[in-house]
Amino acid sequence: MSDNNVFAVIPQCLDQELVEILVENKEVCIERIVSKGHTSPASGWYDQAKNEWVIVLKGEAIISFENESEIRLRAGSYINIAAHKKHRVSWTDPDLETIWLAVHYS
């Protein structure tokens, strides 16, 4: 067996946010996300059918919640976002890659 590393292989060209699915089945989806200045589309909120547990492993980001204050996430910061809790990524560090792990679950 060989291992993989979440910090490895960051493409130079990050025109779009990079989303890599590490595990996926009916119940759970684990994603590695690499952002660099990317934010959620300005048009609206994420309103997800599943719960999402998300952690920033490197870099920095701000998540905003509808009618609530924003939260700044640094390396190691994690939060649990309940299904249908409206949120958006309002900022990620434009100068450094921000690496996230997200676990979507029922």
Add this chain to the structure above:
Amino acid sequence: MSDNNVFAVIPQCLDQELVEILVENKEVCIERIVSKGHTSPASGWYDQAKNEWVIVLKGEAIISFENESEIRLRAGSYINIAAHKKHRVSWTDPDLETIWLAVHYS
């Protein structure tokens, strides 16, 4: 909302491995584990009913598989361990805390 951090609040006394459940429902369990020289009980293998996706976020560890070579995990290394795949943690760094995230899922 406030955030939590996987790198924060490591107790000085780690006589036993520290396991903190971050998310738990019928389908998924997300754990933060802090090891310091701890290994699986020598008596046998883990033989788990659920799949486990696990990542080392800090420190270093070796996982051994029945009839297979071992794998060394460093910061950022992750592996997926299928249900009933027999394995054990044969080594963790005795001098530094090793911080893991484990996602158990059906």
